[in-house]
Amino acid sequence: MSSIKRSPWISFANMGGCNGCTLECFACFNPRYDVTRFGMELKASAKHADVLLVTGIVNKQNIKRLLKIYSQLPEPKRVVAVGACAVTGGLYKGSYSQAGPLDNVMPVSVYVPGCPPRPESIIDGIRKCLNDKGSR
Numbered sequence: 770m771s772s773i774k775r776s777p778w779i780s781f782a783n784m785g786g787c788n789g790c791t792l793e794c795f796a797c798f799n800p801r802y803d804v805t806r807f808g809m810e811l812k813a814s815a816k817h818a819d820v821l822l823v824t825g826i827v828n829k830q831n832i833k834r835l836l837k838i839y840s841q842l843p844e845p846k847r848v849v850a851v852g853a854c855a856v857t858g859g860l861y862k863g864s865y866s867q868a869g870p871l872d873n874v875m876p877v878s879v880y881v882p883g884c885p886p887r888p889e890s891i892i893d894g895i896r897k898c899l900n901d902k903g904s905r
């Protein structure tokens with residue numbers, strides 16, 4: 770396994786929360802932040818992605834869907850936890866329905882804290898993730 774030496778394809782799983790992190794992830798792909806200039810492309814399916822961004826809160830209801838998405842991610846699997854909800858549980862930490870934080874349910878390559886993190890932080894998280902060898 771090695772770091773990615775080509776344009777990385779990015780997929781995205783929104784597990785809920787307030788959606789603030791989701792909006793910041795999508796902002797990375799708008800003309801202002803324009804990660805496409807670095808060769809990053811947003812893919813609808815994790816099956817075609819090098820990196821999976823996960824936002825929001827992993828709970829007992831959505832965990833099955835998230836694990837299915839993770840299983841579709843090609844190896845080596847690289848996951849970025851975006852935002853406090855994914856990183857620690859955030860506002861929902863200790864909630865009766867919580868199954869997270871994200872690293873409770875899958876290996877995480879990079880953590881991007883914040884509520885929500887700014888697009889610059891998310892882009893930096895993706896950049897760091899590209900050097901990660903990922904998990905199998």
Ligand code: SF4
Binds near residue numbers: 785790853859
């Ligand atoms: S970390 Fe904050 S901004 Fe992001 S989904 Fe959770 S509550 Fe919303």
